[in-house]
Amino acid sequence: MPLDTSTTYPLTRLRLDGRRWNELRLLQAQISTNPASSGSSYLSMGNTSIMCSVHGPAEGRRGDGGGGAAGSGHAVVEVDVNVAGFAGVDRKRRAGGSDRQSSRIATTLRSAFQSHLHTYLYPHSTISIHVSVLSADGSLLAAAINACTLALVDAGIPMPGLLCGCTSGMSGSASTPRDPRHDELDPLLDLSLPEEQELPSLTVATTTAVPVGENNMDDDEEAMKVCVLTMESKVHATYLETMLAVGIDGCSQIRELLEGVIKGSRG
């Protein structure tokens, strides 16, 4: 089914859900939603809603064959992603355990937070993160990153800065090289599911850079560091820079929102 926006977007500059190109969907979040875990959060971006709970840092499981890293001086991050059967438009039956999408998200989250968190503070321990996707409407990975960040903050696990994720895409004929004569680009921020299925998109997550060495003196608070960057669709390389810039801009918008959530919950 061709996306409605592909015909009307050049005329109206409004997307399917009425947003402009640089607008995020409504982001609502809450932390400490589940008293039974060390940290928990609920986050919804548009119609995507995710619950996340963190257990630990706790003593790792013994007798676990793959626990080679558990013996080292760093905590091990475990991520478990569960996309509920009722999350999508059609009810999806998964064959015994996990599907490709959720295991891919889990792997990305694990590697992102394993290197992001100050794991050296918790040797021989495990931080397990459980993500449940209650309703899926695009930007799943980005929403999961944001939900995990909030839950980890709630659990009080030290990290250099908030890790915030966002998606960006490119409408129009993004498979052909960019035409330098009419320099018109149509990047989109924070894609919903129909847009994600139709258009090339990438997920980017940034954090604030840690002041190290010579940069220590810089009071540049806007310095961002890209931590996660994934792309599953094809796009011509000339568009990549714009998409990345739009995504990083979205991340800093999301960071402000998440900071508001964290500060708001203290009051």
Place this chain on the structure above:
Amino acid sequence: MSNQRQASSASQVPHLSPAELSYLYTSLSLPKNPIRPDGRSPTQFRPLSAETTILPGTNGSARIGFADGTQAIVGVKAEVEKTVLAADTLDSRSLAQHGDALNREGEQGSAAVSGQGEWVQMSIEIPGFRDDDALPVFLSEMMRESLVGSVAGGNGDAVKEMAGGLKGRLVINKRWHWRLYIDVLLLSQPLAYPLPLLSLTTHLALLSTKLPKLKSTGEEDPFFDDDWAAAEYLYPRSNISKSLSAAPSYPVRPPVTLLVISVGDNVIFDPNREEIAVADAVLAISVTRSGDSETLKLLSIRSIDPPSRLTQPGIPNSENVNMLGATAAPGEETGGQEEVEGVWRPRRGGVKRSVIARMVKTVLGKGGVGEEVLEGLEGVEVQ
């Protein structure tokens, strides 16, 4: 996680010593007024918070959270499916063609009403368990059978609509039917046997479930009103009083499964993990309200293997090698079989009939626990 995987139909056994188990058992089996670890009365439930219609992408959804942090979310999704007629149905219809017209009429009438139990699918996700592990499969089947099995009695328009129970409600016409997927998500580790939590959440989710209004009639291919505001509730409600503030009444309600344990002569509801660990018998009792009548109807009773059978026994001082010098008569053999006061023995054997009868009576009786639970659930606003 590995020891959770080993947990069979009974929930995980907490690490309690025989002395602790014995203490718990004694305080729970005190005649007339048992003392529970959290100070509740025997029929008191844990406080919970509930909300419904939380997920816009489902036909019906609900969330319940206990104060201890265990939470469950249930989403119900419905799909239209073509009815594959079973072989015996075809046989009876072909037979009916040979019979007289009246007979055929009767046959078709019954075929149109009766649904199939497999149209309701239930799956339970518990963190740390695969969905084909014993616990989720057993729990979902236990809840599904009472759901499918309940058939409303009595009379009234709304009850007629539910003739044949939930199965009958899913029939659209002879060739089409609804398939109902009930997905239960337990969001935290099961701190106690999660059955009551899951059952209550499923109950609320089903009450809030809506199906699109059918526009086509008779044997046409189904065609639905695309106005969601016109959708009809799966469990019809009769709003006799038109005022918006009054809670709607449900002539037919989905069943509720309650977990009851017996310790000694006492009957205890909504047990937590420690209490289950010393139970003599664990029963899952499904009840529903039948039609217009005020009485509750018993749908099913299932016994659940109590984890107390797997516990380690305590050793009385008379048999303890370390205590040999201290005890007066070490030579006297006790055989190790009889009960010694204050020494834990794993529960063996069955449960007395009178105890089971009392458990059922406490649930079903007038002003009993079943009524109390259903009334409490009615208090939850279902939009």
